[in-house]
Amino acid sequence: MKLQLEKRPQPSRRWIYLSPLLAVVITMLVGGALFAALGKNPVEAIATIFWEPLFGEFAFYYRPQLLVKGAPLILIAIGLSLGFRAGIWNIGAEGQYIIGALSGAGVALAFYPLDAWFVFPLMALAGALGGWAWGMIPAVLKLRFGTNEILVSLMLVYVAEQLLAAMALGPMKNPDGMGFPGSRNLQDYPAAHNADLITGSGLHWGVVAALVAVIAAYILLGRHMLGYQIRLSGEAPRAARFAGVKPGLLTLFCLGTSGALAGLAGMFEVSGPAGQVSIDFNVGYGFTAIIVAFLGRLHPVGIALAGLLMALTYIGGEIAQGNLGLPAAAIQMFQGMLLFFLLAVDVLTNYRLRLLRRPEAA
Amino acid sequence: MTDALLTISGLTKAYPGVKANDEVSFDIAPGEVHALLGENGAGKSTLVKMIYGLVKPDSGQMTLRGKPYTPYEPRAARAAGVAMVFQHFSLFDALSVSENIALGMETPPPMRDLARRIREVSETYGLPLDPHRAVGNLSAGERQRVEIVRCLLQEPRLLIMDEPTSVLTPQEVDILFTTLRKLTAEGVAILYISHKLEEIRALCDRATILRHGRNVGTCVPAETSARDMAQIMVGASFAAPAKARHDAHGQVILDVSGLSVASPSPFGTALKTIHLTVARGEILGIGGVAGNGQDELLAALSGELRTAPGAIRFKGQAIGQLSPTQRRRLGLLAAPEERLGHAAAPNLSLTENALLTGAQRRGLLTRGFIRWPETRAFAQKIIDRFDVRTPGPDTAARALSGGNLQKFVIGREVLQDPEVLIVNQPTWGVDAAAAAAIRQALLDLAAGGAAILCISQDLDELMEISDRFGALNEGRLSDIRPTADLSLDQIGLMMGGAHGMEVAHV
Numbered sequence A: 001m002k003l004q005l006e007k008r009p010q011p012s013r014r015w016i017y018l019s020p021l022l023a024v025v026i027t028m029l030v031g032g033a034l035f036a037a038l039g040k041n042p043v044e045a046i047a048t049i050f051w052e053p054l055f056g057e058f059a060f061y062y063r064p065q066l067l068v069k070g071a072p073l074i075l076i077a078i079g080l081s082l083g084f085r086a087g088i089w090n091i092g093a094e095g096q097y098i099i100g101a102l103s104g105a106g107v108a109l110a111f112y113p114l115d116a117w118f119v120f121p122l123m124a125l126a127g128a129l130g131g132w133a134w135g136m137i138p139a140v141l142k143l144r145f146g147t148n149e150i151l152v153s154l155m156l157v158y159v160a161e162q163l164l165a166a167m168a169l170g171p172m173k174n175p176d177g178m179g180f181p182g183s184r185n186l187q188d189y190p191a192a193h194n195a196d197l198i199t200g201s202g203l204h205w206g207v208v209a210a211l212v213a214v215i216a217a218y219i220l221l222g223r224h225m226l227g228y229q230i231r232l233s234g235e236a237p238r239a240a241r242f243a244g245v246k247p248g249l250l251t252l253f254c255l256g257t258s259g260a261l262a263g264l265a266g267m268f269e270v271s272g273p274a275g276q277v278s279i280d281f282n283v284g285y286g287f288t289a290i291i292v293a294f295l296g297r298l299h300p301v302g303i304a305l306a307g308l309l310m311a312l313t314y315i316g317g318e319i320a321q322g323n324l325g326l327p328a329a330a331i332q333m334f335q336g337m338l339l340f341f342l343l344a345v346d347v348l349t350n351y352r353l354r355l356l357r358r359p360e361a362a
Numbered sequence B: 001m002t003d004a005l006l007t008i009s010g011l012t013k014a015y016p017g018v019k020a021n022d023e024v025s026f027d028i029a030p031g032e033v034h035a036l037l038g039e040n041g042a043g044k045s046t047l048v049k050m051i052y053g054l055v056k057p058d059s060g061q062m063t064l065r066g067k068p069y070t071p072y073e074p075r076a077a078r079a080a081g082v083a084m085v086f087q088h089f090s091l092f093d094a095l096s097v098s099e100n101i102a103l104g105m106e107t108p109p110p111m112r113d114l115a116r117r118i119r120e121v122s123e124t125y126g127l128p129l130d131p132h133r134a135v136g137n138l139s140a141g142e143r144q145r146v147e148i149v150r151c152l153l154q155e156p157r158l159l160i161m162d163e164p165t166s167v168l169t170p171q172e173v174d175i176l177f178t179t180l181r182k183l184t185a186e187g188v189a190i191l192y193i194s195h196k197l198e199e200i201r202a203l204c205d206r207a208t209i210l211r212h213g214r215n216v217g218t219c220v221p222a223e224t225s226a227r228d229m230a231q232i233m234v235g236a237s238f239a240a241p242a243k244a245r246h247d248a249h250g251q252v253i254l255d256v257s258g259l260s261v262a263s264p265s266p267f268g269t270a271l272k273t274i275h276l277t278v279a280r281g282e283i284l285g286i287g288g289v290a291g292n293g294q295d296e297l298l299a300a301l302s303g304e305l306r307t308a309p310g311a312i313r314f315k316g317q318a319i320g321q322l323s324p325t326q327r328r329r330l331g332l333l334a335a336p337e338e339r340l341g342h343a344a345a346p347n348l349s350l351t352e353n354a355l356l357t358g359a360q361r362r363g364l365l366t367r368g369f370i371r372w373p374e375t376r377a378f379a380q381k382i383i384d385r386f387d388v389r390t391p392g393p394d395t396a397a398r399a400l401s402g403g404n405l406q407k408f409v410i411g412r413e414v415l416q417d418p419e420v421l422i423v424n425q426p427t428w429g430v431d432a433a434a435a436a437a438i439r440q441a442l443l444d445l446a447a448g449g450a451a452i453l454c455i456s457q458d459l460d461e462l463m464e465i466s467d468r469f470g471a472l473n474e475g476r477l478s479d480i481r482p483t484a485d486l487s488l489d490q491i492g493l494m495m496g497g498a499h500g501m502e503v504a505h506v
Helices: A013-037 A042-050 A059-086 A093-111 A119-145 A149-169 A205-223 A225-235 A237-243 A247-271 A285-295 A300-324 A328-345 B044-051 B074-079 B097-103 B111-124 B140-152 B170-185 B197-203 B226-234 B294-302 B324-330 B350-358 B372-385 B402-414 B432-447 B459-465 B488-496
Strands: A002-007 A351-356 B006-015 B018-028 B033-038 B059-064 B082-085 B158-162 B189-193 B206-211 B214-219 B252-261 B271-279 B283-287 B312-314 B332-335 B420-424 B451-455 B468-473
Touching: A013 A042, A013 A300, A013 A328, A042 A300, A059 A093, A059 A205, A059 A225, A059 A247, A059 A285, A059 A300, A093 A119, A093 A149, A093 A247, A093 A285, A119 A149, A119 A247, A149 A247, A205 A225, A205 A247, A205 A300, A225 A237, A225 A247, A225 B350, A237 A247, A237 B324, A237 B350, A247 A285, A285 A300, A285 A328, A300 A328, B006 B044, B018 B044, B018 B059, B033 B044, B033 B197, B033 B226, B044 B158, B044 B189, B074 B082, B082 B140, B097 B111, B097 B140, B111 B140, B140 B170, B170 B189, B170 B197, B197 B226, B206 B226, B214 B226, B226 B488, B252 B294, B252 B451, B271 B283, B271 B294, B271 B451, B283 B432, B283 B459, B283 B488, B294 B332, B294 B420, B294 B451, B324 B332, B332 B402, B350 B372, B350 B402, B372 B402, B402 B420, B402 B432, B420 B432, B432 B451, B432 B459, B451 B459, B468 B488
Parallel strands: B018 B214, B033 B189, B033 B206, B082 B158, B158 B189, B283 B451, B283 B468, B332 B420, B420 B451
Antiparallel strands: A002 A351, B006 B018, B006 B059, B206 B214, B252 B271, B252 B312
16 A cells, blocks of 8 residues: 555645645644643643633633734734745744834834824834835845845844844833833823724724735735736746746835835834833744744635634633643644644645555566 | 677657657667767657666667666666766755765765775866865866766766766866766766767767657768768658748848847856847748757847847847837747746646736736736637637646647737747647647738747758748857758758858848
8 A cells, every 4th residue: 555646737726725724623633632642631722722712701801812913913924925925935024023113112202202193103104114124135135145035034033133122221211111121111102002993802903904914915916917926926937037027026025015014013013012112022923924824825815814813822822821731832832733734734735645555566 | 899888779668649769779889989869859868767777668678788787776777887977967065075976875985085086086087176175166067077976986887978068168078078088998888968969070989869769870970970960860851841931021020130148047058149030921940959049049039038239129129128028018929938837837727827928918907907807818719719628717727738738828929919929849749730730820920920930949840831940059040041942951051050151141
C-alpha cells in the first residue's frame, strides 16, 4: 500500500473552503491530545477555548473582546494579504503597527490638552502615514539595492521596539506620571480617545476601519485591475511582466498599503484599548496577523472570519490559563498548530490523495 | 574504431503524443569526443537522460564495455563510470567549492583530503580552481569547472556534457577544450551536446545527428562543412518552399534597426545589432536553433525588455522605451513561446487570462474596474472562434492541453486586430490539426493587412507561411531573404552562422 498525491487538473473549489475547517478540526484533536498530555481534561480545555468566550457565563464581557482583539488582526492581515498574493512578503507588520501607534500618540500628545474635533482624524492620518513610512523602507531598499523585504521588514520590527521603549521612557513619558515609564493615558483625553461607539460593545473606530478594509480589499481584488495585477504577479510573475505589470510599483503599493493598515491598527489600539504608549505595548498582533491572513486563504472575507477565530483562541486561551492552569506556551503552540495544519491540509486543494495498492512490482 | 565503450542500439522512448527517441543507435569509442547534434526537440536530452539513468527506455539495449548497461538511476550510472555535466548548475552559492563537491558524493572523504584532491585534479586538467572559495563569487565558467571537477573525481569513463559552452567566454572555451583533449588522451570518452557547429568541427571526432527523435546521420565533423551538418539537422523533408503569396508588399510598419540588448537571464543570449522590417500583409519568418536569442527578440519587441527608443519603430514612432501595455494600445501584440507562466497564468481561469493582454484593446476596463461580463464574453469568443476544447471560460488555464491552450493564446491576440503580431513558436508541442489551424489564422491575419513576425524552430512551418526568412545565430540575425528563392543550402548557411556571405541582399 502506498499513499500518493495526484495533481488535480485545477484547484478544487470544495477544498478551498473545506481545508480551513479541516485544519481547525485537526488542531482541536491534536491540541486536545497535547492538553491531555499536560494532564488536563482535553474536552474541557477545548470547550473553554472555543465555547466559553461566546456562550459561557461571562460571555457578556468576552464577546466585545472578540471585536477588540479581532479588529487589529483583521486590519493588519488584510494589508498583508495583498502583498502575499503578489509574492511580496511583509513580515514586519509588528514594527509598522508600533510606529503607527507612536505617530498617532505623538500627534495626540502634541495637541494635549486641546479639545478639538480634528485631533482624532489627524491621529488616524499620522498613524497610517507612520506605518506607511516604516513599510516603505523595505520597499525602497528592495527596489534600490535588491535587498530581501522579508529580512529588512522583520529586522525593522526590533528597531521599532527599541524606538517604542525609548519613547515610553523619554520624550513621550507622562510628565505627571511620577517617573513611571509610559505616556499619558489617552483614554483620559477625550479628543484623542478611541472609545466604543456603543458603550460596552467593543465596537471602536478600529472595528469600523477593519470592516471598511475588508470590503475595499474585496472590491480591489475581485473587480479592479490593480487587484488583478496583484494576483497575476503572485501566480505567474513572467506573465505579469508580459501583461505590462510594473513589479516595482506593485512592491511599493503592497508594502505601503500593508504598512499603512498596520499603522492604523496600532494607532487605534494605543488610543483605545491600550490607552498609552508603554514598553510592552505591542503584543504580537503583527505576527499573528500573518497566520490570520493565511488561515483566511488570503481572501478578505476569509480573513475577517479567521481574525475572529484567532481572537477567540486568544480570549479562550486566556480563560483556559486562568481557569484550568494551562501554560501560556501551550496556548501559543495551539495557535501555531492551526497555521501548521492549515498549510499541510492546503495541499488538498491542488492535489488529491490516492491510496495505491503496490503500483509497481518492485 | 576499436571496441566501443558504449553501444546504443534501437533505443526508443515515447511520451504521450510524441516519440522522443525512435530506434536510435550509435556507439562511442574510448577516447573519442562524440557530438550529439540536433534541433530543439530532436530528442537529444531524452537520449542523454536514458544514458544517465534519469529516464528508462521503452525498448532497445545499451552496452557499456561489453556488458549490458541498464542504469535504473543516476547513481547506478555514476557507479558504472558515466558522469554528466548539466547545462544548468546545481550548486549552493553560500558554500565553498569543496563543500559543494562533497555534497554530491556518495561517501565524501575528510574535507582536507578532498580539498587536496580537488587541487590535484584541477591542476592535472588545467582547470584552475580554489577549493575554499565560495561558489557565489565564481564566474559561470568557474562554476562549470566545479561541476566538471566533481565529475572527474569519480574517474568516469564517459563524460556527458550538455551545451557546456553556452555560458562560457571564448577564453574559457579554449581552456575547456584543452581539458577535454587531455581527458580523451587518457581514454575517457566524451558525449558532447551542442548547437554550435564550428565548435563541434573543432573538437569532435564524430557526430551523430538527431532529427525528430531519429538518428539521421553520422559524420566526421572535421571533414563535413557546417552547412552540410545544418542541412542534415534540418532535414530535406521540405521540398520546394511554397511560393510567396505576395510579390509587392505594403507599407513597412515595424522597423527594427541596430537593436542590441543584453539578456535578462544569465543563460540567455544578448541580441546584437539586429535589423529587420516587417510590412503590412507579410509574414517574416525568423528561424534558428533555440537559445540563439529568440526569447530575447520577443521580449524586446513585446516591451518586456526595454531598448534604446529608436531601435524599434512602429509606423515611424520610436517605441523602444514603451511598456507592453503602451505597445498593445498602439497595435503591437505578442504571443510568447512558453504558454504556462508566460503567455498565460496556469491557475487563473480562461476569462482571467483573456484579460491578461486583452484589457486595453478590447475595452474591458472602465476607470480601472474590470468589466467581467465583457471579459468572459471575450474569452468565450476566443474559445468559439479558435475551437478551444474546454468546458468553458471558467476553466483554469493549466487544465487545457498544450494545443488547446496555444489556440487560446494565439486566438486572444488575433482577435484583438493587431497591426503587428509577434509570435514565438506558435505551434510548439501542438498536434497537427491545431497547428494547421494556428498557421491558417496567421495567414488570414496577414491577408487582412497585419504585419506578422513569426519566430519558430520549425523550418517546415516557416517555409509554409513566411514571405521572407532570416535566422538567428548567437544573437545575430542573418540577412533576410525572400522564402521563395531559398534553397536548402542557403538555409543551412544562414542557420549555421555564416554571416554576410553575400552582402547587401535586399
